[in-house]
Amino acid sequence: MDPQSPPVRQWRVPREVPVLKAVGALALVALGLVLAGGDPVRPALAGLAAAGLLGWALRDVVAPVRLAAGPDGLTVLRGFAGRHRLPWDAVEAIRLERRSRRGVTAETLEIDAGETLHLFGRRDLDAPLDEVAAALDEARPAR
Numbered sequence: 001m002d003p004q005s006p007p008v009r010q011w012r013v014p015r016e017v018p019v020l021k022a023v024g025a026l027a028l029v030a031l032g033l034v035l036a037g038g039d040p041v042r043p044a045l046a047g048l049a050a051a052g053l054l055g056w057a058l059r060d061v062v063a064p065v066r067l068a069a070g071p072d073g074l075t076v077l078r079g080f081a082g083r084h085r086l087p088w089d090a091v092e093a094i095r096l097e098r099r100s101r102r103g104v105t106a107e108t109l110e111i112d113a114g115e116t117l118h119l120f121g122r123r124d125l126d127a128p129l130d131e132v133a134a135a136l137d138e139a140r141p142a143r
Contacts, residue, residue, distance in 0.1 A: 008070040011125035021057035025050035
């Protein structure tokens with residue numbers, strides 16, 4: 001990397017999230033076994049739900065970085081653990097959306113790249129979304 005080029009910024013899933021998902025999966029299996037009462041369907045359903053939760057936790061371990069910004073553009077997660085490179089000229093807009101419903105406000109960082117829209121929540125990036133949006137605006141070259 002050129003010493004004059006700005007560093008790459010990365011935002012990732014909090015480190016404790018995959019652990020919590022794995023503990024939740026174990027709790028589901030235990031609950032399914034405790035409540036089975038001789039019925040094989042309940043533990044099977046709990047096992048399926050736990051497998052889904054473990055798969056979700058595995059994704060957090062295999063691909064913890066959800067968004068990265070550098071001088072050439074953005075890198076976003078695609079699919080289970082793939083990466084997709086977005087050059088800065090492909091990024092049409094970076095918006096912070098706030099929606100309130102029933103007294104709860106939800107924030108979403110939206111990166112509009114023309115034909116694709118990438119959405120990130122607070123738990124995806126482990127940072128306040130307004131700070132991430134500001135950092136992305138700062139990293140983006142002037143048009």
